[in-house]
Amino acid sequence: MSLQNSGSHNRGLLVANTVYQRNIEISAGANRRIFVGTAAQRFYIDTQLSITFNGVAGTLVAETSTGPAPRVHIWRWDDPAVGVGLLEVNNNVNRNDGIWFWIVVDESTGAVTFALDESASDNNANPAAVVPASSIAFMIAHGLEASNGGSTPFSTIGAADGVIVTGSAPNRTYPSNTQLAAVTVVVPQGAAAPVITGPTGAAGAASITHSVNELQNNAGTWSATSGSAWSLSGTDAGLLSISSGGVVTLAAGSFDRETKASYSFNVLRDAVAQAVTLNINNVNEAPSFSGPDISVPGLVVGSAMSSINAALRFADPDAGDTGTYSAVGTWPAGVTVNSAGLISGTPSAAGTSSNLRVRRTDGGALTADSNLFSITVSASSTPVSFTGTVSAQSGTVGTAFSWAGSALASFFSGSLTPFAYSVSAGSLPPGLTLNSGTGVVSGTPSSAGTFNATFRALDTGSNAATSNSVAFTIAAAPPPPTGPTLPAVATDATGSTRRTGQTTRMVVEPFTSIEALGTGVRTIATGTTDATTGEVTLTGLSPGTYAVLGFFPSTGATIAGVRFRLVTVS
Numbered sequence: 001m002s003l004q005n006s007g008s009h010n011r012g013l014l015v016a017n018t019v020y021q022r023n024i025e026i027s028a029g030a031n032r033r034i035f036v037g038t039a040a041q042r043f044y045i046d047t048q049l050s051i052t053f054n055g056v057a058g059t060l061v062a063e064t065s066t067g068p069a070p071r072v073h074i075w076r077w078d079d080p081a082v083g084v085g086l087l088e089v090n091n092n093v094n095r096n097d098g099i100w101f102w103i104v105v106d107e108s109t110g111a112v113t114f115a116l117d118e119s120a121s122d123n124n125a126n127p128a129a130v131v132p133a134s135s136i137a138f139m140i141a142h143g144l145e146a147s148n149g150g151s152t153p154f155s156t157i158g159a160a161d162g163v164i165v166t167g168s169a170p171n172r173t174y175p176s177n178t179q180l181a182a183v184t185v186v187v188p189q190g191a192a193a194p195v196i197t198g199p200t201g202a203a204g205a206a207s208i209t210h211s212v213n214e215l216q217n218n219a220g221t222w223s224a225t226s227g228s229a230w231s232l233s234g235t236d237a238g239l240l241s242i243s244s245g246g247v248v249t250l251a252a253g254s255f256d257r258e259t260k261a262s263y264s265f266n267v268l269r270d271a272v273a274q275a276v277t278l279n280i281n282n283v284n285e286a287p288s289f290s291g292p293d294i295s296v297p298g299l300v301v302g303s304a305m306s307s308i309n310a311a312l313r314f315a316d317p318d319a320g321d322t323g324t325y326s327a328v329g330t331w332p333a334g335v336t337v338n339s340a341g342l343i344s345g346t347p348s349a350a351g352t353s354s355n356l357r358v359r360r361t362d363g364g365a366l367t368a369d370s371n372l373f374s375i376t377v378s379a380s381s382t383p384v385s386f387t388g389t390v391s392a393q394s395g396t397v398g399t400a401f402s403w404a405g406s407a408l409a410s411f412f413s414g415s416l417t418p419f420a421y422s423v424s425a426g427s428l429p430p431g432l433t434l435n436s437g438t439g440v441v442s443g444t445p446s447s448a449g450t451f452n453a454t455f456r457a458l459d460t461g462s463n464a465a466t467s468n469s470v471a472f473t474i475a476a477a478p479p480p481p482t483g484p485t486l487p488a489v490a491t492d493a494t495g496s497t498r499r500t501g502q503t504t505r506m507v508v509e510p511f512t513s514i515e516a517l518g519t520g521v522r523t524i525a526t527g528t529t530d531a532t533t534g535e536v537t538l539t540g541l542s543p544g545t546y547a548v549l550g551f552f553p554s555t556g557a558t559i560a561g562v563r564f565r566l567v568t569v570s
Contacts, residue, residue: 014040014049014098020089024053024104026080033105033112034058034080035087035185037140039072049098050090053077062114062183072140072183076112086157101140117182139184165263194227194269199277207275214255214283219263222246225270226272234265234275242267257282258319284364287316287323293371294358296343297460298417299332300381303347310358311341314368321362328357328369332377347377376417383463384414390455392471395445399477408455409439411467416459424456424466429474448476 026032036051036058051058058075065071089100199220201208212219222230225248230242240263241251248267263278291313299305316323325341332353335345341358359368391405412419421439428434432447439455451474455467 014038014089014091014100016091016093018091020091020100022087022102023084024087024102025084025479026082026104031105032079032082033187034077034087034102035074035084035105035187036076036100037072037074037183038089038098038100038162039140049100050092051075051088053080053087054085059184061112062116062185064116064118064183074114074140074183076185090361091545105136113186115184115186117184135185137184139182152457166395194224194272196267196269196272197223198267198272198274203272207277209279211279212255212283213282214257215285217250217254219250219255219278222248222267222269222274224269224272227272229270231268232265233273236263237265239263240265243482255280256317259319282318284321284362284366285317286319286366287314287360287362287368289313289360289368289370290315291371294373295341295418296373296375298415299335299347299375299377300415301347301350301377301379303381305335305344307342307344309342310337310370311360313370314341314360316360316362318362322361323362326361327361328359328530329353329355331356332375335375347375350377350379352376378415380415381461382415383461384412384416384419384457384459384465386411386457386465386467389415390467390470392473393441394473394475395432396475397431397445397448397477401442403441407439408441408467409457412439412457412465414463414465415458416461416463419457422456422458423453425454426452426469428453429472432472445474448474450474484513 024034026034031080034053036047038051061074061076063073078240087102091098141499195204197203198205198208198210199222200210203225210220219240222242230241230244230246232240232248239251240248242248246267257280258400261280263280264276265278266273266275270275294308294310294313296305296308311325314323324339325337326339327337330353331337332347332349332351334348335343337343337358341360343358352374353376354372354374356373356375359367360369361367388406388411390408390411393401393404409419409421417438418531419439421434423434428441429445429447429449429451432441433457434441439457442458451472452469453472454469455463457466458464
């Protein structure tokens with residue numbers, strides 16, 4: 001709760017035929033109240049006063065009504081509108097013997113109680129008992145000066161003529177033989193509003209501007225004198241979070257100035273808010289090599305190379321940090337990397353330079369290196385050429401293709417490498433592909449037939465050479481094996497035969513797994529049974545030795561007999 005009662009602006013004498021005006025700022029809060037007290041020697045003066053706030057008359061809530069003058073009165077306005085309002089006290093009678101006093105109470109709770117004192121004999125304007133520490137007392141008291149025989153009101157106003165006290169009794173002592181009148185309003189005091197202190201700024205500041213470095217997610221710690229819960233609101237509140245300890249952090253990831261340079265939000269302790277502008281300071285971040293990899297084609301002594309802009313293959317998270325470039329390793333004479341990242345020059349000596357890199361250095365001396373690469377310089381350029389004859393190739397549908405003879409790339413030569421390979425005439429069998437960088441043909445044929453393809457190699461000087469036409473003969477996939485026919489099974493070693501009319505169930509197992517019969521994986525063959533002899537003929541078995549068993553029940557599922565025979569299929 002806050003009170004507007006400091007200074008002399010809220011009390012004054014009532015001069016005849018005078019209008020008093022005060023601008024009062026009403027802040028947000030529950031149970032807002034304005035109290036105005038008046039006192040005068042003559043009862044009719046303050047009852048005829050015109051007192052309004054924003055043109056609305058107040059409610060008279062307490063007054064002395066009996067006994068001798070002076071009289072005191074208190075008016076009240078409940079829940080006035082938030083903002084600046086006009087309090088007007090109009091003394092429209094021709095008397096100068098009054099005083100007035102006002103206060104504003106924000107966020108008070110509970111009921112308002114009143115105490116009156118109309119004593120004409122004591123010297124103390126003391127109408128209320130001790131005021132609890134949780135309440136405030138607004139007392140307006142007035143008396144007659146004893147020096148004038150108790151007939152003249154006090155002509156000056158002291159602090160005790162309008163008193164705010166807590167935890168004690170409001171008391172105003174007057175000279176003896178003074179007529180007194182006083183009214184006290186006791187207002188329960190609400191809990192003190194929290195005072196928020198941010199990581200920067202003064203305690204209780206309505207707004208602060210704070211800054212943190214990027215690459216972290218902590219925006220700072222807030223504290224408060226009271227209250228129960230922290231929360232955030234405002235434009236960017238959804239991007240942040242606040243802990244029970246008042247620590248504000250970025251909800252996901254780290255602050256990145258290049259992505260978002262500032263945040264606007266409110267830190268709230270219960271209903272009290274502090275507006276925050278959070279600025280993100282830049283922190284130098286290392287560049288990176290983003291590719292593609294750098295590759296320099298074969299060069300020739302005395303011939304200018306085609307320049308390569310390596311800078312396009314680096315990235316830097318710091319916007320506007322262009323950086324500088326340099327060569328790492330021992331480069332061919334005449335070939336350089338300038339500060340802008342351009343690889344260029346005319347080589348002056350033959351040879352191969354390996355383990356080369358391009359390095360980017362940013363404004364903060366952080367670096368990033370490219371991939372390792374080599375540069376080969378020839379004494380003179382030799383265009384690509386084809387020598388020899390590529391042999392015919394063969395394959396089978398559904399079987400991975402395997403190149404026969406010398407590799408295709410071995411038939412092409414030249415100094416302007418690397419070569420780019422392609423099929424210049426004809427086509428490869430469906431399912432096969434040519435690697436343009438290595439010249440390797442691979443894949444699994446999907447169609448039978450004969451296919452012809454002519455291969456072409458292109459060097460870095462745009463010279464091309466072609467091979468002979470290469471025939472690819474692809475055979476159809478062989479049909480699955482049907483296997484030989486197993487001879488008929490007649491009788492077992494004991495001479496028992498199949499019983500007429502009974503069902504025979506055949507089980508065929510490789511002989512090597514006969515001991516695991518009933519637990520291993522079985523091979524069930526297709527077969528026919530002779531209706532007279534009961535002999536079974538099986539087909540579809542691969543060559544091998546098999547144990548053939550015939551089970552036949554006598555009744556139900558009971559096994560009554562077993563025929564057994566070893567059969568070799570070749």
